[in-house]
Amino acid sequence: MALRVVALAGGVGGSKLAHGLAEILPPDHLTVIVNTGDDFEHLGLTICPDLDTMIYTLAGLANPQTGWGRKDETWGFLETIETLGGPTWFQLGDRDLALHHERSRRLKEGQSLTEVTQHVCQTLGISITLLPMSDDPVRTIVITDKGELAFQNYFVARRCAPCVRGFRFTGVETAIPAPGVIQALSKADLVVLCPSNPWVSLDPILAVKGIRDAVSEKSVVGVSPIVGGKAIKGPAAKMYSELGFRPSSLSVAEHFQDLLAGMVIDKKDQHLASDIQALNIRVLVTNTIMKNEQDRMGLGEEVLAFASAMMV
């Protein structure tokens, strides 16, 4: 019988594994809880980059080159904004923009982010349950040597150049988990920490009241987003270095030490397996780099088999 799985994820890396899991689990056995700490307001729109990447990936619409955005995209809007002297620092494709608009329109009408996400999933044929971590705004602030920066300012506008000193998640003190989050966790046989940035993708989710506690009661398996000392995508490795840690799957394991029963690391990191096991975390060493849909399903299968074996 299939496990009931809850996956916690950020954007590009996390959505690849979530997609693999979605392809092999019955739809009602998979709930994906997505970071909304990257969300921001731009051109009067509420933009949810991690939710968008997850939606496009699960719907088969993602741009395979970038990992974010859509594969069938056009750029007339942004080209014209540039002609008109408007802000172009955030990439907005014509079709992508429609999702931001329709989401923002529904939010302004009073729908919750959870309701809007559910609607979007229905229209795009996504049958698993996709939930934002919270309907309340939580915004990741990156504390850097250049001051405190809103996440998209740090990530996109400044291309992660400033040196990171720490993080704050504004609004997290009062945010509550989105409807369904705690229920899905309580029913889960397994929680998967997808290969997403520990600092700015997974930590914000776990910082929402009640989520970390609910996760800690479950079998938790993580997939390292760091392979051979480098992040497959994004600034995770740079962040570890700047915060004084050696970027490695061992550092990721230590990061989530209190939660993890098992950890999936790449073959390149085989030499770290014993150190991770010394943290009382079981280790699966395999190929974790997902270059195509087969890789996603293959890693999903391995994660599930690894978790099932641990539970026996």
Add this chain to the structure above:
Amino acid sequence: MALRVVALAGGVGGSKLAHGLAEILPPDHLTVIVNTGDDFEHLGLTICPDLDTMIYTLAGLANPQTGWGRKDETWGFLETIETLGGPTWFQLGDRDLALHHERSRRLKEGQSLTEVTQHVCQTLGISITLLPMSDDPVRTIVITDKGELAFQNYFVARRCAPCVRGFRFTGVETAIPAPGVIQALSKADLVVLCPSNPWVSLDPILAVKGIRDAVSEKSVVGVSPIVGGKAIKGPAAKMYSELGFRPSSLSVAEHFQDLLAGMVIDKKDQHLASDIQALNIRVLVTNTIMKNEQDRMGLGEEVLAFASAMMV
């Protein structure tokens, strides 16, 4: 020496003659004052359909098939909005949308509509002076047998089907002319009423405090938007009928009788010339249908020659 001209205009028809005038007059001799009564809020954006049509036409970007919108347009945004179950009743091309966004962004930053329009003209290479009738919101309400309808609701969503009983211009009591409007009129040698809808394009402009008085002190020449009893574009003829008037260039002449020194009518309406002249309005009979850029310039030349001859 070239006349100093102020043209009052709405959208498609008016912008064609304005374009013709812009091609033959020195840029500093032409000011076009555009109706903003059709403006509306949609998807959180301030949309100014007549200003947009005028801008695209003057910039050489207009779609020659429709008269509105851009010729180099793509539709990924609206197609995706439709997929997502959002509102699609108002056509929003990807490039057109960028103008609405950038205008709205600047308005929210505190720029006036006049300032934003000036900026857009600069970026698109428009060198004549283009002014909204007012920086204050004035909104045309169409009073119909189906109730009072905001203009775009009547015009686009309901395709002008309801029977018209009258019009209201909300906000016009307190609106003041945009900076430059009264000054341009006071310096003008000639005011041209472009072939725009008298009820919902020209009347709103003339209803803004001080504009009608300033126009009435000038030589005014109108070009009839009605030819052979029909409007070249839009619901002007239907409105005349529903309000109890025979739609004709004579009705248009009567409409602006107190302002007009001269009237340009189409050859098809030659039989109405004497009735118009009986209103103490001089008449030029010519081809008024502008099918291409040559026609626009040709009609512009004829209007200017007719006005010059009147002034001698």
